[in-house]
Amino acid sequence: MTITLGETPTRIRAELVALDERFAIAGDDYVECLYDGGRWLEGPAYAPAWRSLIFSDIPNDRLLRWDEVSGQTTVFRQPSGFINGNTIDGQGRLVSCAQGERQVIRTEYDGSRTVLASHLDGKRLNSPNDVVVRSDGSVWFTDPPYGITSNYEGHAGEQELDGCYVYRIDPSGRLTVVADDFLRPNGLAFSLDETELYVVDTPGLHIRRFTVDGEKLTGGEVFAPCTAGRFDGIRLDETGRVWAATHEGVHCFAPDGTLIGKLLLPDIVSNLTFGGPRGNRLFVTATTSVWSWHLTTRGAPPPYATKE
Template sequence: MKIQYLLTLLIAVSPLYLLMAQIEDKKKIIEKGAELIKVQDGFSFTEGPAVSRVGDVYFTDQPNNRIHKWNAISDEITVFKEDAGRSNGMFFMLDGTLISCADEENQLWAIDDAGKEEVLVSAFKGKKLNGPNDVWVRPKGGMYFTDPLYPRPYWEGIRGDEKEQDGEHVYFLSADRTELFRVAEDLEKPNGIIGTPDGKYLYVADIGAGKTYKYEIREDGYLINKELFCEMGSDGMTIDHRGNVYLTGDGVTVFDMRGQKIAHIPVPASWTANVTFGALDRKTLFITAMDAVYTIRMKNRGVW
């Protein structure tokens, strides 16, 4: 009897049991029997996962100033780029160019497949940005990025909450890169950002207010018809082919198109920074969380 009791207690308190017991999946979007897998740890702070056309995921280790590549076939992780501009959020364009929020110098970069960078944005109206944080490229061209203020120890001449811009906003850079303008100026601290694959709607997480908003995208890039999507902010975010939106922070929380919570995936880390869908079939959810990266297989697939 004592042995049976001890075995029962051991199972009940094991990390895997506790993790799986806490998973919520009301709409069965997680593959049956799927488990959260730690791919690799030993990083300082992982962020910015972006999926390439073939399903590989590029992500950043911001404190160590590197961009890493996860090979979706071999499951191996290699260094793609050193001196990565302290890259944070990233997103791939259709032509394979990697767009990066390089906040070492408060810039937005375009990186080619050889790792060579080009500065796309370095200022707005002659003043430095706060520090581009996350970015989404719309299918028709042009890109949206958030610009919150998170003072970095590697910045020079910036102390406390001082900033050159008059607030923390969302910007749009036109496809021909000739126009840069603000599209949302009434948020506290915009952070995560993702759009729908048809290019009609944009989701922006206001992590400062603890809310996520949905906007309609106009042809010229401006945003209209702002509406509250859910009462939760987010660091990074992604979307699947059924329109479910994945937010991060305390693990990964999933909301359907109506803003109703349908799933929660706990992650054994104090903070989950970002998420995307990887692998060729786009059914592997790739998660960056503190010093490690994780994967879990889903029924729904991501979009690219």
């Protein structure tokens, strides 16, 4: 089911499933549908300087911008290079995975684009999918082949690399592989102290947890399995709980990997992020729609936040 703006209410009752007392999360009694006009929405990133949510409509090859003040959604960039994942770096700039162009790019203050990564040892990347920025300025991203398997979300093309890797871009621009044993890595997120990195392996139906050892990753044990379709994007809140996109809505995991609660939604969820002036607004992209839920917990501090 998809809620269409103008035909049905833009609010529905928040359908929560509490599986553990650690899911004692208060919030609004309803979730809001902010936009419903996409084909497959992804990559939500909240930009505080703009009071806006940037998100991708991949098959329509565009970035959209929902303005928090006016409530209006407009086209931010089209064509976009079939951008998938987005994030905001420590200087407030938009960093994106242009999977159609097989690049990770950064949008500068003047609107120009800087290519951060496009090749490994002379071979083109597969199709960068999701991206996070660490507070030291390094950029970490996943590179499955979804954007080159057909012309629906990119351009059908040859996979030049032997596998689907997780990468790190050093602040100097140097690109290195930090994990090479994934089927198709997808969403990723750092722990609160940035000593761990959670990475989704979508066809593996689980989230893995790595230790960040300088410029490398070690470990990689399974953190949590998916019990509703497949995982996609993930984020952490300020207590270290992991929120994950699934086929039935958003699942919430305790730091020990226990599934403690769910926010059920009417569409398959692709990704999510926390935002708003207080950081306590959960934005969710789900198939054609963007949903919002105000809650009492906040998201993990972004890389541009002041570290104590």
